[in-house]
Amino acid sequence: MQDSADIDIDQMDYRLLRELTRDGRASDVALSERVHLSSTAVGRRRKLLEDRGMVQGYSADLSLSRLGFGTTVIVAIELSSQAEHVLNEFEQAVSQCPSMSFCSFVSGDTDFIMMVHVKSFEHYDSVYRKELSTLPHVAKIRSSFVMRKVLDRKVPAAVLAVQP
Template identity: 40%
Template sequence: MSLDETDRRILSVLQKQGRISNADLSERVNLSASACHRRVQRLEADGYIRDYVALLDARKLNVPTTVFVEITLQAQADEVLDAFEKAVSRIPDVLECHLMAGTADYILKVVAENTEDFARIHRQHLARLPGVAQMQSSFALRTVFKTTALPV
């Protein structure tokens, strides 16, 4: 299925306002409520809309510190990569893990209360990850821009 301009408008609105009512959405994208509802259902069924979530405030949840951790593994064998990925996916403080091309094998996005909490996460979890040869952590001083909305 290819997306037309109306589908793109629907996706754009839903990315920013996931709880918008179908009536309000249909008005925003200039469709009847029933046509809008059918399109949203099709976008969900076809996998364009993967899920609906609540975006939480890290400060209010007392995890305002973001740390980016670059990890280099000892080897690139499939079993080493698989073991690392399985282990890192179980660490609740790790929000993202990306396999990289470049100087590091992986980049992790980790949240913590502060530097002491990150030291705990490092000791209890990161330092125990299998196959790690080198790790470098960079603390974000301030988030300048952040979005979850993909360009449609």
């Protein structure tokens, strides 16, 4: 795949990307009306954006709260070491945790930040005991419960506000 710095996209591509982030299921005809371009040109541009890796896929945005998982917990993990084998073993184990929806290796005072979705505080206690506390090389676990979601963008507005 090409480095994104090597890919030229124009204002029309940005307009199309903005519309796709609003509605990834939109047909080429519907998109063409929104961006004022023929549906054939929209289809060609969409395919090119997909082929270049600018659009990585389409998915359903599920309501976790309506599915019973209304509590979000941000978990910070410190490991006992940052040796490569320790990082690899931890990352492999995290990928097997069914309650995890997000995990990233980060800089700063902690090593990994995770997001866990649970039904309740009691459910989180179970996840903590059965998943988090069994992860290899963990020195410290800090949990923060999300009180209220203020913003949840899939793509920061600034990314699509860029005009070439």
